[in-house]
Amino acid sequence: MGAGIAVVTLRNIIHSAVAMMVCFGSLAGMYALLGAPIVAAAQVLIYLGAISVLILFAIMLTQAGDANLLAPFHRQLPIAIVVALAIVGTVGWAVVQTDWGMAAEAVYAAVETIALTLLTDFALPFEIISLLLLAAIIGAIYLARRPEEDERAN
Secondary structure, three states: OHHHHHHHHOOOHHHHHHHHHHHHHHHHHHHHHOOOHHHHHHHHHHHHHHHHHHHHHHHHHOOHHHOOOOOOOHHHHHHHHHHHHHHHHHHHHHHHHOOHHHHHHOOOOOHHHHHHHHHHOOHHHHHHHHHHHHHHHHHHHHHHOOOOHHHHHO
16 A cells, blocks of 8 residues: 555656556555466566556656656645545445455366466467567667667768
8 A cells, every 4th residue: 555655646757656566566466365366467467567667668768757846736636635535435335335255156267277278279369469569569669769870970
């Protein structure tokens, strides 16, 4: 919870992005402790590995890390606090009123079954997605590269 609060309260955007990565990592740990290793692995791979790195690259490429500005919406803070408390109250009420006995009856798929299905029945879409990701990485490297000295002279 401390990392989540740090995400929205820190003034430096790089520090906020790192706090967001800590928040994603701790959420993956919670999933693992709850007995959902596939969801935990997806959390680490997608959110912690891809989304967080993408956000950090975007910050660094746009050089927005140097900006240390005041929040432009500081006049809306009282309304935001009231809305946040209303949302927290509603979620808290829903948690208290929910019958959590049904969650124990859920059927969990084994990791081996999901891996086998992904690499046998869905092998073609899996490979197409890997080629699409490779093309995206090559395009990102091409767009992010700095011009060579030879190209500047022309």
